Amino acid sequence: MNVLRMGLVGAGPWASRLHAPGIAAHPRTSLAAVWARRAGAAAEVAEPHGAVPTNDFDELLAQVDAVAFAVPPAVQAPLATRAARAGKHLVLEKPLAGNTSDAQQLVDAVERAGVASMLVLTFRYAAATRRWLEAVHAVDDWVGGEARWFSGTLLEARYDGSRWRHDGGALADIGPHVFDLLDAALGTVTSVEQARLTKPGLWHVMFGHDGGRLSTATMSMHTPVQPAVTDFAVHGPKGFLPFNASGEAPERYATLLDDFTGLVATNTAEHPLDVRRGLHIQRILGRVTDQLAG
Numbered sequence: 001m002n003v004l005r006m007g008l009v010g011a012g013p014w015a016s017r018l019h020a021p022g023i024a025a026h027p028r029t030s031l032a033a034v035w036a037r038r039a040g041a042a043a044e045v046a047e048p049h050g051a052v053p054t055n056d057f058d059e060l061l062a063q064v065d066a067v068a069f070a071v072p073p074a075v076q077a078p079l080a081t082r083a084a085r086a087g088k089h090l091v092l093e094k095p096l097a098g099n100t101s102d103a104q105q106l107v108d109a110v111e112r113a114g115v116a117s118m119l120v121l122t123f124r125y126a127a128a129t130r131r132w133l134e135a136v137h138a139v140d141d142w143v144g145g146e147a148r149w150f151s152g153t154l155l156e157a158r159y160d161g162s163r164w165r166h167d168g169g170a171l172a173d174i175g176p177h178v179f180d181l182l183d184a185a186l187g188t189v190t191s192v193e194q195a196r197l198t199k200p201g202l203w204h205v206m207f208g209h210d211g212g213r214l215s216t217a218t219m220s221m222h223t224p225v226q227p228a229v230t231d232f233a234v235h236g237p238k239g240f241l242p243f244n245a246s247g248e249a250p251e252r253y254a255t256l257l258d259d260f261t262g263l264v265a266t267n268t269a270e271h272p273l274d275v276r277r278g279l280h281i282q283r284i285l286g287r288v289t290d291q292l293a294g
Helices: 013-025 039-049 057-062 073-085 100-113 127-137 163-173 175-186 249-265 275-293
Strands: 004-009 029-035 052-054 066-069 089-092 117-119 144-150 189-198 202-209 214-220 229-236 239-244
Touching: 004 013, 004 057, 013 029, 013 039, 013 249, 029 039, 029 057, 039 052, 052 057, 057 073, 066 073, 073 089, 073 100, 073 163, 089 249, 089 275, 100 275, 117 249, 117 275, 127 175, 127 239, 144 175, 163 175, 163 202, 163 214, 163 275, 175 189, 175 202, 175 214, 175 229, 175 275, 189 275
Parallel strands: 004 029, 004 066, 029 052, 066 089, 089 117, 144 214
Antiparallel strands: 144 229, 189 202, 202 214, 229 239
16 A cells, blocks of 8 residues: 555654654654644654654645644644544544543544544553453453553653643543543443542542443552553453553554554544544543532
């Protein structure tokens, strides 16, 4: 297949550490252009990969067939909606948007344009995750599950400028990964039974799933632990099936691009981890915040 010309929106740590080198290294993608509000920031990410830096979003769209995003969710949604309307395929970060309404508008734009979309839920592109989910789904009588994610990410200086991460904390940044995997393992999340936030930035959430199963998630990005704890498990009458979701993000991103370029090459607009999955996770996040406020 032809090499897919991709643009990158964003010039922060995640853009420079994951998206830019991942797109440049993949055999079926090339990094054609990088957009950031500051031209100098765009140049710092673009130039090592021979891409064109720009602070004009329309200029970026004119040079590419697809766009990857590494910007705050409230910035991603309106720009990605513009890109979809321009017929560009999308690699989208989580959470999809700053709120459910903006996420729905993005989904509507993607569906009208018929473009491919993929969400960067990195756990789900690991072979180990897929094997664990297959083992989970091979048993019918799980009654519940749990997830624990503890890291010190928001204690690190490199994320001092990432206001959305500090404002949203673990719920916004790692919540989508955790909630997506619990949902995939135990069935659709149908309710938020309980949500509590305690110091320092520690989230405790209990979900109800389709079929009456229950799960719990405990998450913090303010815990100084190395390596990060990323543990999942399901349990029932037949036992306990654990899973450690740790792994290398670049390898998982390469698998994402395998799937993404395959969608584009076959004119396929749907994928289990596409923009519609992002909307589903956005709705769960909204339910958690509503439960906390209530």
